[in-house]
Amino acid sequence: MLRIAVPNKGALSEAAQKMLTESGYRQRRDNRELVMEDHENGVEFFYLRPRDIAVYVGKGILDIGITGRDLLMDSGANVDAEEIMQLGLGVSSFRFAAPVESFTNAQELNGKRIATSYDNLLREYLTQEGITASVVRLDGAVESSVRLGVADAIADVVETGNTLRAAGMEVFGDPILRSEAVLIGRRGHQPAGLEVLKRRLQGVLVARRYVMLDYDVPTELVEQATALTPGLESPTISPLHDSKWMAVRAMVRQQETNRIMDDLYDIGARAILVSQIHACRI
Ligand SMILES: Nc1ncnc2c1ncn2[C@@H]1O[C@H](COP(=O)(O)OP(=O)(O)OP(=O)(O)O)[C@@H](O)[C@H]1O
Ligand SMILES: O=P(O)(O)OC[C@H]1O[C@H](OP(=O)(O)OP(=O)(O)O)[C@H](O)[C@@H]1O
Ligand SMILES: [Mg+2]
Numbered sequence: 001m002l003r004i005a006v007p008n009k010g011a012l013s014e015a016a017q018k019m020l021t022e023s024g025y026r027q028r029r030d031n032r033e034l035v036m037e038d039h040e041n042g043v044e045f046f047y048l049r050p051r052d053i054a055v056y057v058g059k060g061i062l063d064i065g066i067t068g069r070d071l072l073m074d075s076g077a078n079v080d081a082e083e084i085m086q087l088g089l090g091v092s093s094f095r096f097a098a099p100v101e102s103f104t105n106a107q108e109l110n111g112k113r114i115a116t117s118y119d120n121l122l123r124e125y126l127t128q129e130g131i132t133a134s135v136v137r138l139d140g141a142v143e144s145s146v147r148l149g150v151a152d153a154i155a156d157v158v159e160t161g162n163t164l165r166a167a168g169m170e171v172f173g174d175p176i177l178r179s180e181a182v183l184i185g186r187r188g189h190q191p192a193g194l195e196v197l198k199r200r201l202q203g204v205l206v207a208r209r210y211v212m213l214d215y216d217v218p219t220e221l222v223e224q225a226t227a228l229t230p231g232l233e234s235p236t237i238s239p240l241h242d243s244k245w246m247a248v249r250a251m252v253r254q255q256e257t258n259r260i261m262d263d264l265y266d267i268g269a270r271a272i273l274v275s276q277i278h279a280c281r282i
Pocket of ligand 3: 011
């Protein structure tokens, strides 16, 4: 059995479980369940605190885990555990912030107090940048620490920036780390079943990022049209009953769909249809 750690709570939990469900794995129905066996797929899931997942995987107790890159680095387990794949969830930055207009760059933090839940990650960065500051380790709601007088600035996870704005704060300095949820495993360890898991997750990522585009185009314009929709390998071209026209089928990036449809229409393509991809193996 492949033993996989999944976040049991917090920002990554629901999205990670959804991705596994879309990958064809059974997931727990009740948030109190701590372990779930998926016999059919030869996988056992352990629902753990995202912060602890890197430790279990680094020590070799569990084979694979889903956690944040920031948590992997902060746990110190990145000596034994490594990133296998980016999952495109929980995309965020780890950044300095402070009340509006109080700091402009990280060097101004010399001699100051910085509150964070990621103290190892922060200390490593401060050392690397030659900044001497005192680190105040808090468990969460770090944005309140400056107003409450325990710190001068914070280092925290920022996604939309809404939490900072609500607290009258703003980011400053370069991002310390760009993070997202990642699949992690023990260095040098290739457990049985990992390749299938990776391929399934990759299938979900591609299905989420691409759509299927179908259209008809005058035969003499096929080259011009397929230059706009080259597909992954190569687009499918099928003859229509009326030989003056061809049908083209190609995957395109979801984000570019409307621009490509406009361009295709402009050159003379018609009956341009978009459909969702539910799953795939690339
Ligand atoms: N608002 C957010 N947007 C995107 N990713 C986030 C956000 N908040 C946290 N994360 C990411 O989620 C991971 C862990 O955060 P999470 O909030 O689940 O843990 P926690 O703060 O220890 O738990 P909790 O908030 O439930 O006490 C980190 O990798 C972090 O970067
Ligand atoms: O930029 P935003 O979109 O506002 O998101 C960032 C916020 O989300 C996380 O908080 P969480 O809800 O996990 O609370 P916590 O600080 O108590 O962990 C993070 O710690 C920030 O506070
Ligand atoms: Mg949190």
